[in-house]
Amino acid sequence: DDAPEPSEDETTAAPQPVTATDVKVNVSIPDAAGRASETGADGVGLLRMEHMVLNLGKTPSKYVGDHGERAYIDRIVEGVQEVAEEFYPRPVRVRTLDAPTDEFCNLEGGDDEPKEHNPMLGYRGIRRALDEPDIFELELRAFRKLYELGYDNVEIMLPLVNDADQTAEARNLMERAGLDTDEITWGVMVETPASAMVVEDIADEGVDFVSFGTNDLTQYTLAADRNNENVSDIYDETHPGVLALMSRVIDVCDERDVRTSICGQAGSNPEMVEFLVEEGITSVSANIDAVADVRRRVARVEKRLMLDHARRKE
Numbered sequence: 001d002d003a004p005e006p007s008e009d010e011t012t013a014a015p016q017p018v019t020a021t022d023v024k025v026n027v028s029i030p031d032a033a034g035r036a037s038e039t040g041a042d043g044v045g046l047l048r049m050e051h052m053v054l055n056l057g058k059t060p061s062k063y064v065g066d067h068g069e070r071a072y073i074d075r076i077v078e079g080v081q082e083v084a085e086e087f088y089p090r091p092v093r094v095r096t097l098d099a100p101t102d103e104f105c106n107l108e109g110g111d112d113e114p115k116e117h118n119p120m121l122g123y124r125g126i127r128r129a130l131d132e133p134d135i136f137e138l139e140l141r142a143f144r145k146l147y148e149l150g151y152d153n154v155e156i157m158l159p160l161v162n163d164a165d166q167t168a169e170a171r172n173l174m175e176r177a178g179l180d181t182d183e184i185t186w187g188v189m190v191e192t193p194a195s196a197m198v199v200e201d202i203a204d205e206g207v208d209f210v211s212f213g214t215n216d217l218t219q220y221t222l223a224a225d226r227n228n229e230n231v232s233d234i235y236d237e238t239h240p241g242v243l244a245l246m247s248r249v250i251d252v253c254d255e256r257d258v259r260t261s262i263c264g265q266a267g268s269n270p271e272m273v274e275f276l277v278e279e280g281i282t283s284v285s286a287n288i289d290a291v292a293d294v295r296r297r298v299a300r301v302e303k304r305l306m307l308d309h310a311r312r313k314e
């Protein structure tokens, strides 16, 4: 037959260890689905929607009403489908839109966007979705279509949530858009200190999972802009203040059977991974290039924990 010869790399690569903690992969662009899948990841821990939507060339508000809702919905459906198909039946966690206002400025309609001094602290993520339910609804209709097409491996993740009220409001909008939140798998990102401190209330709203967005959680906890070189030495994802928040969230969620995950950059950092596996996180999600290393690190930590337990060293 004409199957391609395995490459040198494939024949010599060590088999990946089996881990109890899921090791997933982050995907920012649907075109990367194939490469992401080849890592052998247990799913996609974060599929960003920004690339799909911003590439349309117009701001989302330009699609509402008679202005081509179908095109907007179809773009999201096609983008997610590319990844969900590649990974099926492995789960694909899709995050609803989280673009700061300055990222829209070069698009058609960008002049109508609010001008903000500090877009990272501004009108983005769930706060904007709740304030503009007509636009959010287009995203939710895309999810409904994906479920109708049979992609039951798609999960919905809400960005920049602060509290239970926002979670409940988003859940109501999902229900109103025809999504059964008892049936689907959905959850929120923990990327503000507030969400970490009230995660028990968020859990009570029926989320299936929470996922640490450490890029934002770090900048908001340490008051250090993640894009400002002048404070890059302050910006430390492994700062004890950041770790304490994460530890608290894992404990609370563990008691309530809410799954925990990480999808920020720090999920590719072996020290962070070690800390989180010891704390009992359910899954970690890493960049495509880091998945194999993270998997090996997770396996090593799990083995040590098991041996320690067996030898009653705990």
Ligand code: PEP
Pocket: 046, 098, 191, 212, 213, 214, 215, 216, 217, 263, 264, 265
């Ligand atoms: C994060 O904040 O860690 C995250 C994954 O989201 P983004 O980088 O898109 O803000």
Ligand code: MG
Pocket: 159, 191, 213, 215, 216
């Ligand atoms: Mg974030």
